[in-house]
Amino acid sequence: MKYFAALLLSAVLFVACGDESSSSAPDPIGEISSSSNEELGSSSSVAEKNSSSSVSGKNSSSSVVESSSSDSVKTCTPDQEGLEQWYFFTKETYVCQNGVWVLQSSSEEFFSGTPCEKDEEGYTVFISQEQVKYICQNEIWIPMSSSSVVQQSSSSKYYDMSRQFNAKLSYGEFTDPRDNHVYKTIRLYDDVTDTLTFFAENLNFGKMISGGDQQGDSTKYCYDDDPWYCENGWGGLYTWATAMAFQAACDSSQTGSEKCLNTTDESRNTLVPNNSEYVVHQGICPDGWHIMNQGEWVAAINGHGAMSGSQYLSSEVWNGIMENPRGFSLLPVGLYDSVNRRFSGIMELGYYWIPREYYDEPALLGTMVHFIHNHMNMSAGSEKSDALSIRCVKDY
Known part of the structure; x- marks a missing residue:
C-alpha cells in the first residue's frame, strides 16, 4: 500500500504522543475537547491532531521542581503564564513560569478528575493505558464501571458486536x-x-x-x-x-x-x-x-x-x-x-x-x-x- 509524506507525518505525530521521555517538557498542548483540527473539504488536506490523552488545566499541589537538563527546557508564551499542562503518558505536570515550562513533581496522576467541555457531557472515552472507561459528567471525566468497556473476548479472535450501533438513536x-x-x-x-x-x-x-x-x-x-x-x-x-x-x-x-x-x-x-x-x-x-x-x-x-x-x-x-x-x-x-x-x-x-x-x-x-x-x-x-x-x- 502506498502512503504519502503528509499522511506518514500525521501518523508519526499520533504515535509520538506516547513516546515522550519523562525528562523533557512537552510542547504546549491543548485540552482534550479542543484537540481536533481537521481540514475538511480540501483535496490536499491532512488531518492534524494533538493527543486526546493530554489535558490542560490539571490542578496539582506539588512543589515546583526546576529541570536540571538544559535540553529539556521549552519556552512558553506570556499568555500561558501560570497555565498547567498534565502529560498523561508520563504522569507529569508542567507549569509555565517566566517563559519556560517547568516540571512539577508528581506521583501517580490519572485521567480521573480532568476537565471536559459542556458539549461532551455524557460522552465516554476509554484510556487504554489505565484500562478504564471514563464519562464526562458535570464537566469532569469520571471512571465508569469496568464492565461497561467493550473489549475483545479473550477466548475468541472475534469481537462483541452488540454495541455496533447507538441504541439511543432511531435507525x-x-x-x-x-x-x-x-x-x-x-x-x-x-x-x-x-x-x-x-x-x-x-x-x-x-x-x-x-x-x-x-x-x-x-x-x-x-x-x-x-x-x-x-x-x-x-x-x-x-x-x-x-x-x-x-x-x-x-x-x-x-x-x-x-x-x-x-x-x-x-x-x-x-x-x-x-x-x-x-x-x-x-x-x-x-x-x-x-x-x-x-x-x-x-x-x-x-x-x-x-x-x-x-x-x-x-x-x-x-x-x-x-x-x-x-x-x-x-x-x-x-x-x-x-x-x-x-x-x-x-x-x-x-x-x-x-x-x-x-x-x-x-x-x-x-x-x-x-x-x-x-x-x-x-x-x-x-x-x-x-x-x-x-x-x-x-x-x-
Missing part, C-alpha cells in the same frame, strides 16, 4: 434487492441538503473470494479470508475498480484511457457542479444509492465541534473511542494490502474509497478517506488494487 432499514441483505440506515442533517441518508454499516455485497484473487462483478474479500467479518458488520473489501463498477483494467490504468474506458458521470453532480469532490457515482452500491464522496464525508462530520471526526463517527466496538454519538457506526476493518499481499489494520485503521482517482498518480492510485484511532485524513492516495471498505448514500 432506518434498507433491503438490498440484489441479495436481500438488510442494512441499518441513519439520517444526518447538514448544511448542504435538508438531510442525507447513509448506510450505518459497510457495504457487504458480493461473493467472497480469496484475498489477492482477481475481483470481478459481484465479488469481495472478507478480512483474513474469514466470512465472519463480512457477516458481522465489517462488510466487504473492494478494489477501486470493483467499488466503482469499472472494468478490472481500471485498477492499473487511468479512467478514460484506452485500457480503461470507464469514467464517472459528472452530470449527476448536482450539488456542486464540475467539482470532483461531489461526484455522485453509484458504483457497487444498489440502485438509488451511491458511493460516499468527499463532500458527503464532510457533511457526516458536520457538527463534531471539539471532538475528533474519527471519534464522532465511530462505532463503540472500536475500543477507546466516544460512544458513537452520531450513529454512523464506523468500523476500522483495515484493508487488503495488494503490495504485500496480506490483510492488515483491523481495529486500528479504517479506509474508505471515494469516487475519485488520486491527482498525483491517477493511473495507479485511488482517493480514500483514512481513519486512525482518533485522527482522520479526508483525502489520501492508495493503490487501486488495494481492497478497502465502502459506504453508500441515498440519492437526492
Whole structure:
C-alpha cells in the first residue's frame, strides 16, 4: 500500500504522543475537547491532531521542581503564564513560569478528575493505558464501571458486536434487492441538503473470494479470508475498480484511457457542479444509492465541534473511542494490502474509497478517506488494487 509524506507525518505525530521521555517538557498542548483540527473539504488536506490523552488545566499541589537538563527546557508564551499542562503518558505536570515550562513533581496522576467541555457531557472515552472507561459528567471525566468497556473476548479472535450501533438513536432499514441483505440506515442533517441518508454499516455485497484473487462483478474479500467479518458488520473489501463498477483494467490504468474506458458521470453532480469532490457515482452500491464522496464525508462530520471526526463517527466496538454519538457506526476493518499481499489494520485503521482517482498518480492510485484511532485524513492516495471498505448514500 502506498502512503504519502503528509499522511506518514500525521501518523508519526499520533504515535509520538506516547513516546515522550519523562525528562523533557512537552510542547504546549491543548485540552482534550479542543484537540481536533481537521481540514475538511480540501483535496490536499491532512488531518492534524494533538493527543486526546493530554489535558490542560490539571490542578496539582506539588512543589515546583526546576529541570536540571538544559535540553529539556521549552519556552512558553506570556499568555500561558501560570497555565498547567498534565502529560498523561508520563504522569507529569508542567507549569509555565517566566517563559519556560517547568516540571512539577508528581506521583501517580490519572485521567480521573480532568476537565471536559459542556458539549461532551455524557460522552465516554476509554484510556487504554489505565484500562478504564471514563464519562464526562458535570464537566469532569469520571471512571465508569469496568464492565461497561467493550473489549475483545479473550477466548475468541472475534469481537462483541452488540454495541455496533447507538441504541439511543432511531435507525432506518434498507433491503438490498440484489441479495436481500438488510442494512441499518441513519439520517444526518447538514448544511448542504435538508438531510442525507447513509448506510450505518459497510457495504457487504458480493461473493467472497480469496484475498489477492482477481475481483470481478459481484465479488469481495472478507478480512483474513474469514466470512465472519463480512457477516458481522465489517462488510466487504473492494478494489477501486470493483467499488466503482469499472472494468478490472481500471485498477492499473487511468479512467478514460484506452485500457480503461470507464469514467464517472459528472452530470449527476448536482450539488456542486464540475467539482470532483461531489461526484455522485453509484458504483457497487444498489440502485438509488451511491458511493460516499468527499463532500458527503464532510457533511457526516458536520457538527463534531471539539471532538475528533474519527471519534464522532465511530462505532463503540472500536475500543477507546466516544460512544458513537452520531450513529454512523464506523468500523476500522483495515484493508487488503495488494503490495504485500496480506490483510492488515483491523481495529486500528479504517479506509474508505471515494469516487475519485488520486491527482498525483491517477493511473495507479485511488482517493480514500483514512481513519486512525482518533485522527482522520479526508483525502489520501492508495493503490487501486488495494481492497478497502465502502459506504453508500441515498440519492437526492
